[in-house]
Amino acid sequence: MFTLYKTWHPIASPFDPCKPILEKTFSTPPNLYIGFQPPNLPQFSPQEALRAGTLWKAFYDPYFNPFELAKGGNPR
């Protein structure tokens, strides 16, 4: 399944002083995949676009604090 966030698993030693983070996530935003923008991509309405920060739905990739999301925080 395609996702804009990728994960990897750092090595955890039994002697690590801090509680090991078993899975790390990083962002791979849509601009890495699209190349030169093709014509006629779907657009947001002008009002939506002003809030989203882009006119193009394909480039919209909002970021939320993953630590808050893990605690059940609610992205607005």
Place this chain on the structure above:
Amino acid sequence: MWIYEKKLQYPVRVSTCNPTLAKYLVEQYGGADGELSAALRYLNQRYSIPDKVIGLLTDIGTEEFAHLEMIATMIYKLTKDATPEMMKAAGLGDHYAIHDNALYYENSSGVPWTATYIQAKGDPIADLYEDIAAEEKARATYQWIINLSDDPDLNDGLRFLREREIIHSQRFMEAVEILKEEQGKKKFF
């Protein structure tokens, strides 16, 4: 020449008086990958880049100043009524000793902005690749500040700014494609 519109590109709302958050945000004000570096980098590179992409650098460089103004507003709101005690508790005691509650072009560790943060190599590909890297670094910085921040209103503005970094990176990558002059030729190497 520029025309100034006396409003922010996106509304800046701050819910709490939180000078600690201002300390982190200053990274985007006067840091290496901040908005000031971005604006000055692009507007300066314009002069020695092929004319096909000058307009892009002008547009994005100008928008970076609009972002700088948003960051300044955020920092100002977070610190304007902070007492010296609050500044000290936020790790801004040394900033207060020099600047009172004024804004200054420095990074979140208090290191003043320097032109060594930006480069102009005169080689269009080298310059555009620097610009792409700068946008991705600024995107990452916004992510880490969102992770540090517990102010939902402020994060809303930061999310907007991060999205703009994605779009700018996209446009710089398209500029590289334009200069490669193979765009749309359907040629396979």
